[in-house]
Amino acid sequence: MKQTRYQELESMLKEKIQHGLLKVGDYLPSENELCIQYSITRTTVRKALDNLVNEGYIEKQHGKGSRVKEHRNSLGLLNVKGFSEAVGMNVNTIFLQKPIKTKWNQQLAFHPSEMELQSNWLYFERLRCVGDDPVMLESNWFADQEIKKFVGQEFVDGSFFKTLSQKYLVEITGSEQELRAEYADERTSSYIKIETGAPILHISIKFHTSKPDLFIYSELYCNTMKYPIGNSYHL
Amino acid sequence: MKQTRYQELESMLKEKIQHGLLKVGDYLPSENELCIQYSITRTTVRKALDNLVNEGYIEKQHGKGSRVKEHRNSLGLLNVKGFSEAVGMNVNTIFLQKPIKTKWNQQLAFHPSEMELQSNWLYFERLRCVGDDPVMLESNWFADQEIKKFVGQEFVDGSFFKTLSQKYLVEITGSEQELRAEYADERTSSYIKIETGAPILHISIKFHTSKPDLFIYSELYCNTMKYPIGNSYHL
DNA sequence: TAGTGGTCTAGACCACGGT
DNA sequence: CCGTGGTCTAGACCACTAG
Numbered sequence: 001m002k003q004t005r006y007q008e009l010e011s012m013l014k015e016k017i018q019h020g021l022l023k024v025g026d027y028l029p030s031e032n033e034l035c036i037q038y039s040i041t042r043t044t045v046r047k048a049l050d051n052l053v054n055e056g057y058i059e060k061q062h063g064k065g066s067r068v069k070e071h072r073n074s075l076g077l078l079n080v081k082g083f084s085e086a087v088g089m090n091v092n093t094i095f096l097q098k099p100i101k102t103k104w105n106q107q108l109a110f111h112p113s114e115m116e117l118q119s120n121w122l123y124f125e126r127l128r129c130v131g132d133d134p135v136m137l138e139s140n141w142f143a144d145q146e147i148k149k150f151v152g153q154e155f156v157d158g159s160f161f162k163t164l165s166q167k168y169l170v171e172i173t174g175s176e177q178e179l180r181a182e183y184a185d186e187r188t189s190s191y192i193k194i195e196t197g198a199p200i201l202h203i204s205i206k207f208h209t210s211k212p213d214l215f216i217y218s219e220l221y222c223n224t225m226k227y228p229i230g231n232s233y234h235l
Numbered sequence: 236m237k238q239t240r241y242q243e244l245e246s247m248l249k250e251k252i253q254h255g256l257l258k259v260g261d262y263l264p265s266e267n268e269l270c271i272q273y274s275i276t277r278t279t280v281r282k283a284l285d286n287l288v289n290e291g292y293i294e295k296q297h298g299k300g301s302r303v304k305e306h307r308n309s310l311g312l313l314n315v316k317g318f319s320e321a322v323g324m325n326v327n328t329i330f331l332q333k334p335i336k337t338k339w340n341q342q343l344a345f346h347p348s349e350m351e352l353q354s355n356w357l358y359f360e361r362l363r364c365v366g367d368d369p370v371m372l373e374s375n376w377f378a379d380q381e382i383k384k385f386v387g388q389e390f391v392d393g394s395f396f397k398t399l400s401q402k403y404l405v406e407i408t409g410s411e412q413e414l415r416a417e418y419a420d421e422r423t424s425s426y427i428k429i430e431t432g433a434p435i436l437h438i439s440i441k442f443h444t445s446k447p448d449l450f451i452y453s454e455l456y457c458n459t460m461k462y463p464i465g466n467s468y469h470l
Numbered sequence: 471t472a473g474t475g476g477t478c479t480a481g482a483c484c485a486c487g488g489t
Numbered sequence: 490c491c492g493t494g495g496t497c498t499a500g501a502c503c504a505c506t507a508g
Contacts (some may be wrong), residue, residue: 006496041499043496063504063505063507
């Protein structure tokens with residue numbers, strides 16, 4: 001897969017950011033320096049930087065330079081701010097089920113393809129807490145050849161999406177979601193410590209990724225009484 | 236406010252699309268034609284078209300041309316698909332309160348600025364139905380000098396955002412949202428015809444617009460039992 | 471004033487789609 | 490084959506930031 005020059009520069013910079021060689025707040029080399037370093041013209045450099053801006057990796061300041069930005073997987077709902085920022089406080093995660101290989105046996109809001117159904121699945125379930133308050137129960141599934149690599153593995157910074165991005169170079173490219181207010185069932189209410197039958201926010205997500213046939217399915221059950229789900233978006 | 240050349244071309248094309256001179260599916264003049272028509276180089280034309288692609292107005296096809304796309308105000312939550320597409324069926328809207336001038340007297344999830352608080356507000360409230368089923372109660376506020384123009388007016392195609400875009404050239408540029416699953420109160424439940432105390436999805440939104448000091452505040456109460464709120468996003 | 475990013479020109483060659 | 494969009498070069502001048 002031959003990359004164009006701007007794509008080469010783009011992925012080179014992206015890697016440096018993801019591997020921590022360029023940290024949040026650091027300034028990139030100036031556009032003219034990049035021209036010289038990579039022997040390309042400014043138009044090409046700017047095309048690469050424009051893409052990084054659109055993907056939320058850097059921000060530009062006229063007259064100053066381009067700086068690495070706090071990066072969000074800025075798609076979908078919860079992940080817009082990430083769970084921790086969405087609730088804005090100290091967050092703990094408890095694995096109810098560490099990543100395991102499994103068969104498909106679930107009823108989800110979104111339906112996997114035939115190809116996915118016949119494949120092996122990876123599954124894990126987490127309870128997300130603010131301090132000691134459990135606020136979200138989260139189940140995740142995906143079907144892939146490479147699931148073995150995930151079984152029993154830890155996540156980079158405790159983040160599944162960071163792991164995908166850094167270890168497997170898979171980026172989230174889109175999502176479909178469905179939102180429902182429901183009565184909490186017994187199992188859910190016991191985990192997130194509300195009364196059975198209390199209103200609960202149920203979010204079903206199908207994430208699309210840069211790997212064409214890889215989708216990630218999540219079912220979230222949120223106690224929004226104390227901590228509403230926050231979300232922001234800008235063009 | 237002086238526009239750059241690519242901004243001129245961009246807004247010229249955007250207007251043609253919004254005013255129906257260029258319809259969905261129509262091909263734009265080729266990049267080379269645009270170069271000649273507006274006496275600019277291809278780099279500049281492409282910058283304008285790139286922006287239109289990013290804003291979702293057009294899509295490009297290598298070897299064929301650039302075509303006007305089905306446009307969504309692709310921000311926020313409900314408006315991602317628009318109410319009608321989000322539920323995917325025949326939709327009716329009942330005005331419980333037509334647009335009127337009012338004073339600020341509400342408790343919202345997001346707090347207006349001092350400037351907004353001292354200004355006059357426009358308010359309207361709608362009940363959104365799928366067929367005869369009421370599924371969403373929607374209240375909207377905003378503070379602006381030009382609210383008089385809205386008082387008692389009809390909306391373009393029944394859409395407030397289309398009206399903003401076509402009549403006032405104001406685009407939605409971002410949003411902040413909060414989601415809560417709540418017990419339905421008496422007034423809400425009577426309108427959307429569910430039992431008082433049933434779970435209901437409460438969405439609070441603060442829309443940001445291309446007019447720097449103009450924000451639009453919405454409070455939505457959704458019956459998600461029969462029709463979950465749908466949402467999709469792609470990069 | 472020096473250095474940065476923002477806009478723009480006038481070309482060139484390539485890759486894709488349809489005739 | 491031609492016309493389309495995709496990539497790229499080698500410049501130029503402007504607007505902003507900071508010392």
